[in-house]
Amino acid sequence: MESGSACVGKHNRVPSIFSPDAAQMFGVERGTGRTTMRIFMSGSHLFRIALVLSLVALCTSCAEMENAKKAAADAAKTAAAALHPRPAYWNGDGVSGPPKIVVSLSDQRAYFYKGKTVIGESNLSTGKKDYETPPGKYRVIQKDEHHVSSVYGDFVGEHGEIVKANVSSRKDTPPAGTTFAGAKMPYFLRFTRGYGMHAGFVPRYRASHGCIRMPAEMAKHFFDAAGMDTPVIVKE
Numbered sequence: 001m002e003s004g005s006a007c008v009g010k011h012n013r014v015p016s017i018f019s020p021d022a023a024q025m026f027g028v029e030r031g032t033g034r035t036t037m038r039i040f041m042s043g044s045h046l047f048r049i050a051l052v053l054s055l056v057a058l059c060t061s062c063a064e065m066e067n068a069k070k071a072a073a074d075a076a077k078t079a080a081a082a083l084h085p086r087p088a089y090w091n092g093d094g095v096s097g098p099p100k101i102v103v104s105l106s107d108q109r110a111y112f113y114k115g116k117t118v119i120g121e122s123n124l125s126t127g128k129k130d131y132e133t134p135p136g137k138y139r140v141i142q143k144d145e146h147h148v149s150s151v152y153g154d155f156v157g158e159h160g161e162i163v164k165a166n167v168s169s170r171k172d173t174p175p176a177g178t179t180f181a182g183a184k185m186p187y188f189l190r191f192t193r194g195y196g197m198h199a200g201f202v203p204r205y206r207a208s209h210g211c212i213r214m215p216a217e218m219a220k221h222f223f224d225a226a227g228m229d230t231p232v233i234v235k236e
Helices: 020-026 042-081 215-224
Strands: 026-032 033-039 100-102 109-114 117-123 137-140 141-154 160-166 179-192 196-201 212-214 231-235
Touching: 020 042, 042 231, 109 215, 137 179, 141 196, 179 231, 196 215, 212 215
Parallel strands: 100 231, 196 212
Antiparallel strands: 026 033, 100 109, 109 117, 137 231, 141 160, 141 179, 179 196
């Protein structure tokens, strides 16, 4: 932290209660068996106490601001790599060969092959920071056209109204009178435990909890063309 910061730094330490300054401020008396504290309620002492508390609170606020700035920087960095994504397309008519899906995390693009020919290409959104989509060589192990997440979704009321959005069934406590409604993940292609490709919101940066989101139209093309055991290669 820079020395010019308003936060409590190495030159603005909160004094120990046994320092002379603090002893005068709080009226601390050392004893053999206990410490007695008396607070002298003068205006200057109250002002100094309020100042110290304000600085401590400001430090907490500074830490939160730094975390927010870092998250925004991460989002901007990934968005910069795809400010003007190439249009998605699908053209598989008359093309034969074994199917294969290739996902590029750095380009935020998915490619569908028939043999050595790319017949489809789409923009996508993969796992955000701390929820990164793992690179590797996989195969389609489940197809579910109407898949619903068992982990991520919303807490909803008796009539289906959303009471608390974007929750985890594993970490968040449902408000009284609500139930968990999993997020819909249409055209789901699972390629390893906990990860799959599906239709969903696709911003121009990594935003998911690890799955690979695609525009609905392209997710349907990939879903229809990929059979069980189709290779899925996820690379940086």
